[in-house]
Amino acid sequence: xxxxxxxxxxxxxxxxxxxxxxxxGAFLTGLRERVVLGARGSDGRVLCPxxxxxxxxxxELTELVPLGQLGTVTTWAWNERPRPYQPLDTPFAxxxxxxxxxxTALLHALDAPRHAVRTGMRVAIRWADERSGAITDIACxxxxxxxxxxxxSHRAEGSAA
Amino acid sequence: MSGTDHLDAPTGLxxxxxxxxxxxxxxxxxxxxxEVELLMPVLHDVLKQTGLTANxxxxxxxxxxxxxxxxxxxxxxxxxxxxAWPPISESHxxxxxxxxxxxxxxxxxxxxxxxxLVYSYGKSSPGSxxxxxxxxxxPYTLAPLWPDSVALAAxxxxxxxxxxHTDERRLAETAVRSRRAATANPxxxxxxxxxxxxxxxxxxxxxxxxxxxxxxxxDGAAAVILAAGDSARALHVNPAWIRGIDHRIEAHQPxxxxxxxxxxxxxxxxxxxxxxxxxxxxxxxxxxxAQEIVLRRALDLGDGVPVNPSGGPLAANPVMAxxxxxxxxxxxxxxxxxxxxxxAHATSGPCLQQNLVAVLEGAAGTExxxx
Numbered sequence: 034x035x036x037x038x039x040x041x042x043x044x045x046x047x048x049x050x051x052x053x054x055x056x057x058g059a060f061l062t063g064l065r066e067r068v069v070l071g072a073r074g075s076d077g078r079v080l081c082p083x084x085x086x087x088x089x090x091x092x093e094l095t096e097l098v099p100l101g102q103l104g105t106v107t108t109w110a111w112n113e114r115p116r117p118y119q120p121l122d123t124p125f126a127x128x129x130x131x132x133x134x135x136x137t138a139l140l141h142a143l144d145a146p147r148h149a150v151r152t153g154m155r156v157a158i159r160w161a162d163e164r165s166g167a168i169t170d171i172a173c174x175x176x177x178x179x180x181x182x183x184x185x186s187h188r189a190e191g192s193a194a
Numbered sequence: 195m196s197g198t199d200h201l202d203a204p205t206g207l208x209x210x211x212x213x214x215x216x217x218x219x220x221x222x223x224x225x226x227x228x229e230v231e232l233l234m235p236v237l238h239d240v241l242k243q244t245g246l247t248a249n250x251x252x253x254x255x256x257x258x259x260x261x262x263x264x265x266x267x268x269x270x271x272x273x274x275x276x277x278a279w280p281p282i283s284e285s286h287x288x289x290x291x292x293x294x295x296x297x298x299x300x301x302x303x304x305x306x307x308x309x310x311l312v313y314s315y316g317k318s319s320p321g322s323x324x325x326x327x328x329x330x331x332x333p334y335t336l337a338p339l340w341p342d343s344v345a346l347a348a349x350x351x352x353x354x355x356x357x358x359h360t361d362e363r364r365l366a367e368t369a370v371r372s373r374r375a376a377t378a379n380p381x382x383x384x385x386x387x388x389x390x391x392x393x394x395x396x397x398x399x400x401x402x403x404x405x406x407x408x409x410x411x412x413d414g415a416a417a418v419i420l421a422a423g424d425s426a427r428a429l430h431v432n433p434a435w436i437r438g439i440d441h442r443i444e445a446h447q448p449x450x451x452x453x454x455x456x457x458x459x460x461x462x463x464x465x466x467x468x469x470x471x472x473x474x475x476x477x478x479x480x481x482x483x484a485q486e487i488v489l490r491r492a493l494d495l496g497d498g499v500p501v502n503p504s505g506g507p508l509a510a511n512p513v514m515a516x517x518x519x520x521x522x523x524x525x526x527x528x529x530x531x532x533x534x535x536x537x538a539h540a541t542s543g544p545c546l547q548q549n550l551v552a553v554l555e556g557a558a559g560t561e562x563x564x565x
Contacts, residue, residue, distance in 0.1 A: 035225075035226060036226055038225040038226055040225075043264045043320075045261065045264040045321075045326075045329070047329075047333075051333075053334065057334050057335075060334075061334065080447075080450065082332075082334075082335040082447060082449075084445075084447070084450075088444075088445035088447070088450050107353075107449070108349045108350075108352045108353040108356065108453065109349065109352055110345055110348030110349045110351075110352055110400050110401060110402070110403075111398065111400065111401035112345060112400050113397075113398065113400075113401070116324075116325060116340065116342055117325070117340070118325075118340040119339065119340045119341075120339055127341060127345045127346075127348070127349055127400070128349075129349060129448065129449045130449075131449075137447065137449050137450045138448075138449030138450075139335070139449055140335070140336060140339065140341060140349075140447075140448060140449060141339065142339070152352070152356050167334075167338060168334065168335050168336075168338050168339060169338050169339070
């Protein structure tokens with residue numbers, strides 16, 4: 034018999050308040066108003082989520098660009114058993130989504146049946162009913178209502194789901 | 195201190211070698227052991243191999259994570275195990291021990307020390323490491339979604355499959371090869387594997403990854419002793435000389451990166467001189483099967499180079515120690531005379547965000563080794 038081990042619950046917390054600054058602050062405030070902003074990088078690429086500093090040159094970035102509410106899945110992973118605190122409590126796909134007008138992809142959840150999910154799929158933002166200026170103001174993504182319609186033709190891989 | 199002797203003329207660097215390596219037998223839970231108790235036998239082992247005592251070590255550097263213990267400055271407890279009185283020269287990184295080894299290597303380069311003790315440990319069992327690791331992510335755009343480590347690795351695996359670099363069968367073959375190699379490693383946690391067909395019948399964890407594509411959850415510790423020049427030659431008959439070592443990092447956001455490539459590994463390997471000559475073996479810190487594909491491509495490692503003869507992190511993955519163990523296993527191959535030139539790699543962050551490459555060489559019959 035192994036010795037009895039004393040144990041007690043421990044909740045790890047990060048009890049600090051942080052200011053989000055001009056770039057992330059604007060991004061998060063935008064989400065509250067159902068607007069997604071990207072940051073224009075040194076090479077003209079639009080980054081979303083926006084970065085305060087260019088990921089290649091480390092240059093300070095200040096120009097914010099409004100983006101579309103539709104996007105294209107660049108990679109995905111099917112999550113059959115969601116874990117605590119994840120965006121949905123029913124099976125969903127983790128996705129990286131390149132929003133229209135952006136050149137990089139945003140991580141989020143996609144609420145769609147397993148058979149519909151694929152790389153290149155067109156998706157739309159589903160907004161949370163109550164928004165507080167957080168990434169969770171995007172409740173998740175969902176299949177775009179009329180996939181293949183004009184507006185996604187500039188993405189070669191964007192077609193019907 | 196011998197300071198400036200044994201300078202390598204072309205590079206201006208001191209010769210520094212791994213002269214001892216020890217690790218715990220990694221297990222799923224060590225409820226009955228504190229972190230110090232997990233570490234102590236490993237420290238005793240590594241010191242005994244060299245005959246050194248703690249007070250004769252010039253510099254001590256450790257790597258661990260407060261997030262696993264859930265306690266700020268938890269590493270200070272482990273210092274009790276080292277013996278920090280009378281006062282020692284000491285440092286700590288909140289990173290895998292491979293980066294503690296890098297700091298110790300730099301310290302030896304300054305000439306302020308001739309020997310260094312490097313150790314690291316990770317006790318994942320008290321919490322759910324898969325969820326705990328989400329706390330290392332961007333606190334504004336990633337962490338609030340709780341994307342666990344398996345989910346992020348699965349996104350990377352899907353990108354590799356989409357790009358035609360691998361498929362689920364090849365991933366399973368990597369798992370089988372690693373865990374069967376681990377049957378020869380008494381420290382490994384998972385030794386042996388069912389065959390590929392059996393593995394492919396298992397359900398997905400997060401598709402396209404199955405359980406066998408993921409590392410085990412491990413409690414464990416590791417330690418290495420570094421020594422410079424004549425100190426190294428005095429401490430081991432066949433030191434594993436660090437011919438090059440470098441580490442590089444990429445952007446944190448997974449959606450900014452091409453997850454099928456690892457430019458940071460490529461850059462670190464170039465700076466470490468990895469492409470100057472072929473390797474007899476490589477120890478890669480690829481906790482997920484698909485990540486080995488990314489690293490093999492970045493490092494130009496063909497099928498002829500044995501990868502992870504120890505079993506690698508798929509056979510034992512004590513977080514914060516698994517990278518240091520790669521360097522230790524690479525050195526041990528040289529110490530045992532089983533290889534002359536070995537590549538060691540360590541990673542940190544989601545989807546291989548940060549990577550360290552070290553090139554280790556044994557002597558080719560002459561003191562100091564061939565260059």
